[in-house]
Amino acid sequence: MNGRVIGISGPTVSVELAGLKLYDRVTVGHARMTGEVVRIEKGRSIVQVYESTRGLSVGEPAVATGTQLTVRLGPGLLGRMFDGLQRPLESLYAEFGPFIQAGRESSRSWIARSLHFVPVKKPGDSIRIGEAVGYVEEGPIRHHVLADQAGVIDRIREGELDPQSPVVSLSDGRQIFSFHDWPVRVPRPYRRKLTHFEPLVTGQRCIDFLFPLARGGSAIFPGGFGTGKTILEQTIAKFAQADIVVYVGCGERGNEMAEMLDDFTHLADPWTKRPLMSRTIVAVNTSNMPVAAREASIYTAVTMAEYYRDLGYNVLLLADSLSRWAEALREISSALEEMPGEEGYPTYLSSRIAGFFARAGAVETLDGRTGSLTMILSISPPGGDFTEPVTQACLRTTGSFFMLDTDLAHRRHFPAINWFQSFSLYERDVSAHFEERVSQEWSALRQQTRTFLQKEASLREVVEIVGTEGLQDADRLLMKTTEEIRRNFLVQNAYTEDAFSSPEQTLERIRQILKRHAAASERLEKGELLDNVLKERA
Ligand SMILES: Nc1ncnc2c1ncn2[C@@H]1O[C@H](COP(=O)(O)OP(=O)(O)O)[C@@H](O)[C@H]1O
Ligand SMILES: [Mg+2]
Known part of the structure; x- marks a missing residue:
């Protein structure tokens, strides 16, 4: 369908073009800029254009593409x-330099071609939408090629992917490629x-x-x-x-x-x-x-x-x-x-x-x-x-x-x-997994950590009024421990080796901190002086 631009207000363009539906994709101007229909009124539709409309003028063509805004899905995206x-962006850059001009269609150059397609279906099989007809190995994963149409397979070809040729021909002549298009605003079914x-x-x-x-x-x-x-x-x-x-x-x-x-x-x-x-x-x-x-x-x-x-x-x-x-x-x-x-x-x-x-x-x-x-x-x-x-x-x-x-x-x-x-x-559901996978102690240590951090907060209020000297030894010890929890456990510097911590490492770290705390508490209870206990802990 062809029509024309009748008004421009920044990226919002009015077009006169019959038969449009909401969210239809439209190209406007001689530069064929991409836009989406965001409102339909009597006699005109409003198109949101996703590129700079500079240079666009009234009277230039507007063309309905007959589809919505889609993405192409298939091997080669990773x-x-x-x-x-x-x-x-790499190929746009290579083709056009750093300033991407309006209307540049993606060259679709990313679509995989050198991967080897292995069929898992054979001629005569019926296939449903969303069913795998075969696969390629794409980097770290096995990439299943999903049927975007249902039917009976007439031909299925093993070998190098070629974006121009189908991987499957159906008995009624329709074809399935290694990729398909999907409208971005529509959730994919499961x-x-x-x-x-x-x-x-x-x-x-x-x-x-x-x-x-x-x-x-x-x-x-x-x-x-x-x-x-x-x-x-x-x-x-x-x-x-x-x-x-x-x-x-x-x-x-x-x-x-x-x-x-x-x-x-x-x-x-x-x-x-x-x-x-x-x-x-x-x-x-x-x-x-x-x-x-x-x-x-x-x-x-x-x-x-x-x-x-x-x-x-x-x-x-x-x-x-x-x-x-x-x-x-x-x-x-x-x-x-x-x-x-x-x-x-x-x-x-x-x-x-x-x-x-x-x-x-x-x-x-x-x-x-x-x-x-x-x-x-x-x-x-x-x-x-x-x-x-x-x-x-x-x-x-x-x-x-x-x-x-x-x-x-x-x-x-x-x-x-x-x-x-x-x-x-998710805490409740997920903790059970960590208990099974990492340690039975997971939830108990977590609870203890939370309790300590909460106690610290109330102790801080006391400290603000009476100073650390006003605290009992057990509470002073607790504040030392929570300081350690904050500095050595909760803090994680993104620029060092410590940026990643596996669940096992995470558990071991908190276990050690809390273990030292328990040992120190025991000595306090036996009557040792806090200063002695802390000195040796350090
Ligand atoms: N995990 C981290 N480890 C070390 N430094 C960090 C960490 N997170 C943030 N920073 C510091 O804070 C600065 C700002 O972070 P940034 O993520 O850019 O903030 P935002 O995006 O919220 O504005 C970073 O430049 C860095 O210096
Ligand atoms: Mg930021």
């Missing part, structure tokens, strides 16, 4: 970096959601031990400027026990992404010892790229993450930061002159956020495998005020919450996770 519209939770080990002691995460769960960590959000996201991306990591740099600084990519090419995944980049997909829409595409970028990313879940893998989606996505949503909404809700965000902010979180989960796939998609999202509340709408909307849906504390960050206590304000709803 190890790549894409922009918010899934255009591979057989059922699983309700039991297994731990997602992050390698961060404070998280794994005090506020553990579950595969298929979600976590948010809001924090003011400089509280360590980006470092925490990137550290977890490096060390988490996940098969696939999808990292979204959303509206943050570009140089941070560059440093991260450098790290990821040099460092190895502690679990498989392979280069980190081989299990990672990066989607970036940094602060210098078009704002509107930022809104799409998290959907592009979550759809790629769901795809690997559907192949039967444990996928971790990280986004830094969800607030920048929400700001893009607010900008779009205000350009459309929609009725604003709280703090100018659209009234549908909460339902959008809830819909996004609903895409996390552990599932039985259409093909009968088990896969999971876990989300860890940073939030940057303006002025560090956690009552703002984005944090609040996320709090209603998330399973765990790590509050990053400005005071802790000022004292260089990193990760600056506040151990009183944070929570994890």
Whole structure:
């Protein structure tokens, strides 16, 4: 369908084009810039354009593509970096230089070609949608090729993948390729959601031990400027026990992404010892790229993450930061002159956020495998005020919450996770796993640690009034121990060897601290002087 541009207001373009539906993808102008239909009115439709509309004028063509905004899913995604519209940044850079011009279609050059396809079905077999017809080995994983259509196989070919030729021809002439397209705003289907939770080990002691995460769960960590959000996201991306990591740099600084990519090419995944980049997909829409595409970028990313879940893998989606996505949503909404809700965000902010979180989960796939998609999202509340709408909307849906504390960050206590304000709803389910896998002592030591930290807080109030001298020896000892817990257990420097701690190392470390405490208490009870006891402990 062809039409024309009848009005332009920044990235919001009105077009006269018949037969459009909401969220249809449209290209506008001679440069064929990509946009999405966000509103349909009598006689015109409003298109949100994801590229700079500079140079576009009224009267230029508008063309309906007949599809929604989609991503292409198949072997070749791993190890790549894409922009918010899934255009591979390396090849765009190679082709067009650092300034990506409007309308550049992704060259799709990332689609794997040199991998060997092995069929698991044969001519005459009937196949269902979502069933594997064969596989290729893609870096660290076996990549199943899923049927995107049902039918009876006429031909299936073994050998090198060729993006131009199908891997399967069906008896009625339809074809199945090694990749397929999927609309980013539509959650991918599965057989059922699983309700039991297994731990997602992050390698961060404070998280794994005090506020553990579950595969298929979600976590948010809001924090003011400089509280360590980006470092925490990137550290977890490096060390988490996940098969696939999808990292979204959303509206943050570009140089941070560059440093991260450098790290990821040099460092190895502690679990498989392979280069980190081989299990990672990066989607970036940094602060210098078009704002509107930022809104799409998290959907592009979550759809790629769901795809690997559907192949039967444990996928971790990280986004830094969800607030920048929400700001893009607010900008779009205000350009459309929609009725604003709280703090100018659209009234549908909460339902959008809830819909996004609903895409996390552990599932039985259409093909009968088990896969999971876990989300860890940073939030940057303006002025560090956690009552703002984005944090609040996320709090209603998330399973765990790590509050990053400005005071802790000022004292260089990193990760600056506040151990009183944070929570994890997965703790009970996940602790049972750690008891089985690491040690029967796991939950008891955890409880003891929490109790000590709570006691410390009330003792501090006493100290403020009467000084340390006013405390009994047993309490002074406890404060020495909690100081050690904070400095040597909760603090974890991202720039040293200590950046990653396995569950076994985590348990051993806290066990030693608490063991020393018990021995010292015993000596106190036998009447030894505190100063003697502490001297020998040190
Ligand atoms: N785990 C950590 N170990 C050591 N330093 C850290 C850690 N987390 C944060 N920092 C320090 O804090 C600074 C700010 O962190 P960053 O993640 O950029 O904050 P944010 O993204 O919240 O603004 C970093 O440059 C680093 O010096
Ligand atoms: Mg940051």
